Amino acid sequence: xxxxxxxGDGRTYTDTNNFYWSNNIYAVGGLYKGASATFATIVEVPxxxxxxxxxxxxxxxxYGSYTTAWWALS
Numbered sequence: 001x002x003x004x005x006x007x008g009d010g011r012t013y014t015d016t017n018n019f020y021w022s023n024n025i026y027a028v029g030g031l032y033k034g035a036s037a038t039f040a041t042i043v044e045v046p047x048x049x050x051x052x053x054x055x056x057x058x059x060x061x062x063y064g065s066y067t068t069a070w071w072a073l074s
Contacts, residue, residue, distance in 0.1 A: 005043045008052025013045050 005013040045053070059067040
C-alpha cells in the first residue's frame with residue numbers, strides 16, 4: 001500500500017517528504033473482503049498545502065490491479 005498527501009498547492013507529498021509512520025502499515029498482512037486495518041501517519045508539509053489537500057491510498061497488493069481511495073481532511 002502506498003499513501004500520499006496531495007496538497008492544495010497541487011504538489012504530491014510521499015514518504016520521501018518527511019513522512020512519519022506509526023502502527024507499521026507494512027506489517028498488515030493480507031485482508032479478506034470486509035476486513036480493515038488501521039495505521040497512523042504524519043507528514044510535514046508547508047502550511048499553504050493543507051487547505052484543499054487530500055489523502056490518497058493505493059492498494060498495489062494484486063499485480064496489475066490497483067485500487068485507489070481518496071479522502072479529504074476534516
